[in-house]
Amino acid sequence: MKILIELPTWLGDCVMATPAIENIVNFDNDVKITFIGSFVAIEAMKNHQKVFKTVVLDKKYGVLYKITRELGEFDAFFSFRSSLRTKFLKFLISAKNKYQFDKNKYQYRHQVEKYNDFINDSLKSNFPAGKLVLHADNLKLSINNSSLPILGINPGASYGSAKRWHPEEFAKVASELSGQYDIVIFGGEDEVDIVMDIEKLLLEKSVKNYQNLAGKTTIPELINHISHLDLFITGDSGPMHVAAAFEVPTVAIFGPTKDDETSQWMNEKSLIVKKNLDCQPCMKRTCPLGHHNCMNLIKAVDVLDSVKSL
Incomplete structure (x- = not known):
């Protein structure tokens, strides 16, 4: 199953979207994910275990059109952004099913729950919002070889x-x-x-x-x-x-x-x-x-x- 996901722009929002993204994987574990988004968002998520491709999103509408032509077809497109530009992107993307987050619909709860409810509504599922998921290298930082925490x-x-x-x-x-x-x-x-x-x-x-x-x-x-x-x-x-x-x-x-x-x-x-x-x-x-x-x-x-x- 080929999935295209537009990530939130900011690092914090991107991290808070990870339980929802994991529930997309839980819905169909045999997925290949293409992430599209800001440089910061892509850098944060490029090591995800299900990632197939990453694309840094250009703000220019002309470039956006070119990118969508090169991406190909998808089984589903999910966007965690509610902007006008994303509506344009959603129109251009070739996907069987397209879903866009609506910030006016999801309110008065934690941002993690907003994103997770959006995915549950899109997939007609009922997954709980689990833990945040990021992948890090195991390279510990030390200062002057000190043993202090x-x-x-x-x-x-x-x-x-x-x-x-x-x-x-x-x-x-x-x-x-x-x-x-x-x-x-x-x-x-x-x-x-x-x-x-x-x-x-x-x-x-x-x-x-x-x-x-x-x-x-x-x-x-x-x-x-x-x-x-x-x-x-x-x-x-x-x-x-x-x-x-x-x-x-x-x-x-x-x-x-x-x-x-x-x-x-x-x-x-x-x-x-x-x-x-x-x-x-x-x-x-x-x-x-x-x-x-x-x-x-x-x-x-x-x-x-x-x-x-x-």
């Missing part, structure tokens, strides 16, 4: 500045835990400056057992490194969901987003830190009230108390 710090969030906790507070937490853990700081290419601020503060506190990986890892490398962490402290982000896939003990800091919809899925070693303000969750990329209190009021001690609880 490894703490991962992830200060960035691609959604917008409103989701980011302050570098000063991250540095306080990392400094406090540096005697118990070696530290790895993660970040994308557009988050290098934030991580450099944390690095500068750590050096001022004479903390040297850290490694700055911001802007230096591929998506498969990021997944591999996170899979070997002993503790992860992060905002609501793609790497947070990667950590959930490997059940890494995690403290997740939430501000303007809906933790009931995008918290870590099926990770019993996860705690959420948030302030439960009347203005939460606003779901805005920047604070509409201008005070950013959902993040400003969270202090290092709040996160450290959660670490102790874990």
Whole structure:
């Protein structure tokens, strides 16, 4: 059975779609999957055991037409995106059955459940939403051949500045835990400056057992490194969901987003830190009230108390 799957654009959403993708496999184990999607999504999913082909999606409609002509025919097409461009893609794809996620239909539940319900409705099945599934290489990260457990710090969030906790507070937490853990700081290419601020503060506190990986890892490398962490402290982000896939003990800091919809899925070693303000969750990329209190009021001690609880 030949299946074409358009993946969600963002890393976190892509990870949260994996239980639904596994249930497509559960429906017919003899499948050959072609993944199409953003570069990030393809990099995250290219090692799936049922993958036959991967295609990075070009945003230009003319290129999109050419790609669909080259893909050939499929038994089914599933898209986890509800965009207008996907409607165009759905029209162009040659498949016996075509299904597209509708974000307006699937609401008020965890994102994993939204995607899984979409697949169940499409296949007329009743599969439960299982665990997140990612494939990582078995290459453990070490710092100066140290035997200490490894703490991962992830200060960035691609959604917008409103989701980011302050570098000063991250540095306080990392400094406090540096005697118990070696530290790895993660970040994308557009988050290098934030991580450099944390690095500068750590050096001022004479903390040297850290490694700055911001802007230096591929998506498969990021997944591999996170899979070997002993503790992860992060905002609501793609790497947070990667950590959930490997059940890494995690403290997740939430501000303007809906933790009931995008918290870590099926990770019993996860705690959420948030302030439960009347203005939460606003779901805005920047604070509409201008005070950013959902993040400003969270202090290092709040996160450290959660670490102790874990």
